[in-house]
Amino acid sequence: MRPKVLLVEDDPNLVELVRYNLEAAGFEIITTPDGEEALVLATEDKPDIVILDWMIENLSGIEVCRRLRRAPPTANLPILMLTARAEEADRVRGLETGADDYLTKPFSPRELVARVRAVLRRLRPALSGGTLDYAGISMDTAAHKVTRDGQSIPLGPTEFRLLRHFLEHPGRVFSREQLLDAVWGRDVYVEQRTVDVHIRRLRKAINVDDTLPDVVRTVRSAGYALDAGAEHLAA
Known part of the structure; x- marks a missing residue:
């Protein structure tokens, strides 16, 4: 792309x-x-x-x-x-x-x-290629591998694309509609609540069943962001 x-x-x-x-x-x-x-x-x-x-x-x-x-x-x-x-x-x-x-x-x-x-x-x-790194999360986009603090994180295809989009724009808040366009594509009809489902799956995976700090921030009435301070702000 x-x-x-x-x-x-x-x-x-x-x-x-x-x-x-x-x-x-x-x-x-x-x-x-x-x-x-x-x-x-x-x-x-x-x-x-x-x-x-x-x-x-x-x-x-x-x-x-x-x-x-x-x-x-x-x-x-x-x-x-x-x-x-x-x-x-x-x-x-x-x-x-x-x-x-x-x-x-x-x-x-x-x-x-x-x-x-x-x-x-x-x-x-x-x-520019290579590895995406943020808040201890490392994504090898070529090998399709994700780790957090050195621990392997298994992700489904949609969660992988969602995390990649967040890693490309750390700290930036995206609405559900924007995430649908970026991750699923503008020509695909998907209900907005589907985003919430995949956000929950992504959260569970990268937070290793809540054993690590939450880095996915929920912004009320706005959307979601990947934010290293998210554990203090998540709704």
């Missing part, structure tokens, strides 16, 4: 330049020039990273960044700001607002691709 990039940019020529280079590098691209639409797409289309211009339609890029960081479903979404604002104060503001990286225009397309890959390697290890 190709990593998905949400590009928020209102210059059509720049959109085509970035699209060409990222697609050539193996990424899937969705675009919008509109800050408000970007917030919707970030939640509904679940990109792996956002490339965000500062000066865009309706909402500024800095405000989009701030709102993405405040909203639980997108709080851990990687953000790279790509902007003509090159002053040190602007870079500091962008990074302090929550951007993971900051690249100024004009820029080298090769550098942009390299920075996107670097951010994903750091924040989304599943997208």
Whole structure:
């Protein structure tokens, strides 16, 4: 599966330049020039990273960044700001607002691709292959094996996919509907309560029948997250 990039940019020529280079590098691209639409797409289309211009339609890029960081479903979404604002104060503001990286225009397309890959390697290890690790849980995606604190954890296919999705986005809250789309697929009809059933099975497996701390957090009226502090918050 190709990593998905949400590009928020209102210059059509720049959109085509970035699209060409990222697609050539193996990424899937969705675009919008509109800050408000970007917030919707970030939640509904679940990109792996956002490339965000500062000066865009309706909402500024800095405000989009701030709102993405405040909203639980997108709080851990990687953000790279790509902007003509090159002053040190602007870079500091962008990074302090929550951007993971900051690249100024004009820029080298090769550098942009390299920075996107670097951010994903750091924040989304599943997208660069290898093993996923979080809170003592280790998943070998190639060998289809899961361990916690060195102990083998047997999982069914659905629980494995569910855990992988959580490990790719640690700390991020997903609604039942979002989990259905990500794990079961948008074209498959499954009732939302099915998610609860598989969450219970996943919880039982990775918590080793309640002998280890619960790392699956239930967020009332919102959904679920993989969270190392979940044992204090689970409902």
